[in-house]
Amino acid sequence: MNYHWNWGIFFQQVSSSDDTYLDWIITGLGWTVAVAMSAWVIALVLGSIMGTLRTVQSKPLVMVGTVWVELFRNVPILVQLFIWFFVVPELLPRDLSLWVKQDMPGKEFFTATLALGLFTSARVAEQVRAGIQSLSRGQRYAGLALGFTEAQTYRYVILPMAFRFIIPPLTSEFMNAFKNSAVAFAIGVMDLTFISRQMVEESGQVIESLLAATVLYVICAMAANRVMSFIEKRSHVPGFILAK
Amino acid sequence: MFSNFDFGVIPLSLPFIWQGLLYSLKLTATAMTGGIILGTLLALARLSGGVVLGTISTFYVNTLRSIPLLMVILWFFFLIPIFTGSPMGAEKSAMITFTLFEAAFYAEIMRAGIQSVSRGQINAGYAIGMTYWQTMGHVILPQAFRNMLPVLLTQTIILFQDTSLVYAIGAKDLLKAAEITGKNYNRPVEMYIFSAVVYFAICFSLSMLVKHLNKRIAIIR
Amino acid sequence: MIEINKVSKWYGSFQVLTDCTTQIAKGEVVVVCGPSGSGKSTLIKCVNGLEPIQQGNIAVNGTAINDPKTDLPKLRARVGMVFQHFELFPHMSIIKNLSIGQVKVLGRSEDEAHAKGMKLLERVGLKAHANKYPGEMSGGQQQRVAIARALSMDPICMLFDEPTSALDPEMINEVLDVMVELAHEGMTMMVVTHEMGFARKVANRVVFMDQGKIVEDAAKEEFFGQPRSERAQQFLSKILHH
Numbered sequence: 001m002n003y004h005w006n007w008g009i010f011f012q013q014v015s016s017s018d019d020t021y022l023d024w025i026i027t028g029l030g031w032t033v034a035v036a037m038s039a040w041v042i043a044l045v046l047g048s049i050m051g052t053l054r055t056v057q058s059k060p061l062v063m064v065g066t067v068w069v070e071l072f073r074n075v076p077i078l079v080q081l082f083i084w085f086f087v088v089p090e091l092l093p094r095d096l097s098l099w100v101k102q103d104m105p106g107k108e109f110f111t112a113t114l115a116l117g118l119f120t121s122a123r124v125a126e127q128v129r130a131g132i133q134s135l136s137r138g139q140r141y142a143g144l145a146l147g148f149t150e151a152q153t154y155r156y157v158i159l160p161m162a163f164r165f166i167i168p169p170l171t172s173e174f175m176n177a178f179k180n181s182a183v184a185f186a187i188g189v190m191d192l193t194f195i196s197r198q199m200v201e202e203s204g205q206v207i208e209s210l211l212a213a214t215v216l217y218v219i220c221a222m223a224a225n226r227v228m229s230f231i232e233k234r235s236h237v238p239g240f241i242l243a244k
Numbered sequence: 245m246f247s248n249f250d251f252g253v254i255p256l257s258l259p260f261i262w263q264g265l266l267y268s269l270k271l272t273a274t275a276m277t278g279g280i281i282l283g284t285l286l287a288l289a290r291l292s293g294g295v296v297l298g299t300i301s302t303f304y305v306n307t308l309r310s311i312p313l314l315m316v317i318l319w320f321f322f323l324i325p326i327f328t329g330s331p332m333g334a335e336k337s338a339m340i341t342f343t344l345f346e347a348a349f350y351a352e353i354m355r356a357g358i359q360s361v362s363r364g365q366i367n368a369g370y371a372i373g374m375t376y377w378q379t380m381g382h383v384i385l386p387q388a389f390r391n392m393l394p395v396l397l398t399q400t401i402i403l404f405q406d407t408s409l410v411y412a413i414g415a416k417d418l419l420k421a422a423e424i425t426g427k428n429y430n431r432p433v434e435m436y437i438f439s440a441v442v443y444f445a446i447c448f449s450l451s452m453l454v455k456h457l458n459k460r461i462a463i464i465r
Numbered sequence: 466m467i468e469i470n471k472v473s474k475w476y477g478s479f480q481v482l483t484d485c486t487t488q489i490a491k492g493e494v495v496v497v498c499g500p501s502g503s504g505k506s507t508l509i510k511c512v513n514g515l516e517p518i519q520q521g522n523i524a525v526n527g528t529a530i531n532d533p534k535t536d537l538p539k540l541r542a543r544v545g546m547v548f549q550h551f552e553l554f555p556h557m558s559i560i561k562n563l564s565i566g567q568v569k570v571l572g573r574s575e576d577e578a579h580a581k582g583m584k585l586l587e588r589v590g591l592k593a594h595a596n597k598y599p600g601e602m603s604g605g606q607q608q609r610v611a612i613a614r615a616l617s618m619d620p621i622c623m624l625f626d627e628p629t630s631a632l633d634p635e636m637i638n639e640v641l642d643v644m645v646e647l648a649h650e651g652m653t654m655m656v657v658t659h660e661m662g663f664a665r666k667v668a669n670r671v672v673f674m675d676q677g678k679i680v681e682d683a684a685k686e687e688f689f690g691q692p693r694s695e696r697a698q699q700f701l702s703k704i705l706h707h
Contacts (some may be wrong), residue, residue, distance in 0.1 A: 147542025
């Protein structure tokens with residue numbers, strides 16, 4: 001193996017630009033965090049709604065939730081991304097379609113966020129559903145017997161506990177959002193993956209380039225993990241032991 | 245809405261798409277087989293109680309699980325030539341990458357599976373005079389495997405979806421084949437839709453199979 | 466107060482209730498007993514519409530439960546229910562458990578609900594525990610809180626679904642004492658239980674169920690003196706002899 005190490009590469013200027021490679025990496029980190037976090041918000045909101053729908057009494061609503069989950073869960077994220085980026089604009093009305101294709105600012109970012117958000121929402125929905133179904137029927141009865149409507153029973157009784165149950169799996173999904181955000185490079189979002197590939201091309205320093213991105217991904221995932229375990233501690237119910 | 249579309253491109257492109265799909269399936273099968281074997285070994289190493297083996301296995305599993313697969317694909321693609329001195333080709337490189345990567349995920353599943361078999365089963369194996377490996381091979385692993393079959397299959401569905409990420413290094417899988425034919429016939433939109441439908445059909449059927457298995461296993465227990 | 470008229474219920478093709486008929490007058494205490502699987506818990510859940518019925522009708526205070534036009538939440542708010550497994554809300558403090566229904570369903574102010582909750586806690590002897598969480602209390606204490614929670618809604622009648630069968634023996638009496646007191650105050654009560662001592666003490670009538678049917682519906686003295694059906698005789702001799 002004859003590899004020429006150069007750890008100083010990060011402080012060198014990129015040819016044909018004023019930026020150093022370090023600036024590049026920081027930009028990449030910014031886009032990765034932006035895509036992953038915004039997608040996570042979408043996933044959490046839509047996933048909670050769809051997961052809840054799958055547990056309600058109304059059959060049509062259950063169907064909506066089921067179709068949603070199966071659709072977004074059974075197509076690879078990269079393919080979904082291409083569908084949103086290349087196909088959906090073609091289905092829009094003419095003027096809107098032209099605007100999306102030519103003028104829409106931040107098109108890559110919004111598309112990647114939407115695609116990742118919807119993809120992740122299907123997985124969140126499955127966890128939410130599992131959380132709700134792990135609660136005893138008695139809790140639902142107790143809420144209803146107190147005079148709560150079905151919606152109130154969900155709001156005050158079922159969901160608060162269901163979400164506490166599913167913090168561990170949601171933690172993995174939050175971390176997955178960061179990992180899966182790497183596909184955004186494929187439509188030109190300048191995230192960590194995009195930047196590290198670019199840096200490999202420009203500088204030829206394969207190991208340094210990939211290592212920087214990899215380490216930052218790991219740090220992001222760990223930060224996500226810490227945030228969730230903080231929430232888990234804060235939402236701990238005194239005297240309540242999770243039955244395994 | 246689809247009036248501008250020409251799905252007539254699909255039959256024309258089928259032979260090429262078929263080649264891509266075959267590669268995706270081959271990659272899935274290879275990574276699944278290799279991943280489960282290697283993953284089981286990793287799980288055994290982790291549960292063996294040995295300090296060195298346990299630490300190595302834990303480190304391997306945790307590291308790979310916290311890195312995006314795309315980065316791992318890039319690592320192997322760029323690093324192998326540095327080590328071997330010659331480029332390997334995206335298709336082959338992906339085979340190695342996916343096997344090693346998926347092993348980390350299968351390892352965690354197999355570990356849970358082994359732990360789901362009661363401690364008494366190990367003692368029962370020893371009691372009739374079996375060695376550690378005999379007990380594992382004849383008593384524990386078959387049960388662990390059976391208990392975890394739905395989860396292993398679910399992971400394989402994820403693996404199959406993830407094979408589309410070889411796009412990053414240009415390997416010709418289903419997605420890439422769809423993209424290439426889309427460009428050649430100037431019908432990219434139709435081909436993206438078609439590839440999504442194929443992925444969906446395969447993954448959805450497999451997930452129905454998982455549901456069915458889960459029901460059957462619930463009955464066996 | 467509660468009228469159950471020819472009620473039948475199926476789970477799929479399995480019939481759990483067959484043609485059940487009984488009434489509970491205002492101020493009456495009726496104990497429902499019978500072997501496990503006899504449908505008594507299902508029947509009591511039908512009374513406030515937690516379980517739907519397929520045939521017959523049930524009316525509480527003149528309002529039909531199985532009429533689609535009935536505002537079920539509004540009706541349930543006036544029917545207190547106590548469950549076998551307490552079903553306190555584990556993520557809320559005890560006082561919050563007592564006030565949430567008052568605030569969100571009856572529209573009372575937080576202060577009013579809090580005051581009422583504290584008064585009821587005092588009544589069941591648990592005032593000092595107001596800020597604890599359900600998981601920090603014994604089963605007997607939790608069940609007393611659950612009774613207080615039901616009372617916080619000013620119910621016109623109370624349903625008890627095996628309120629003591631999930632409790633350790635030494636905690637059963639503290640719960641029964643609260644129930645006896647309630648009965649003496651004239652609360653209309655439908656109680657599914659195996660506690661025959663309780664039935665002897667306060668029940669007006671005893672309903673005996675077997676295999677989804679009401680087999681016997683008699684005044685207490687009659688039931689304990691000489692039950693008509695053989696099944697009820699067998700059941701009584703089994704649970705009274707130890």
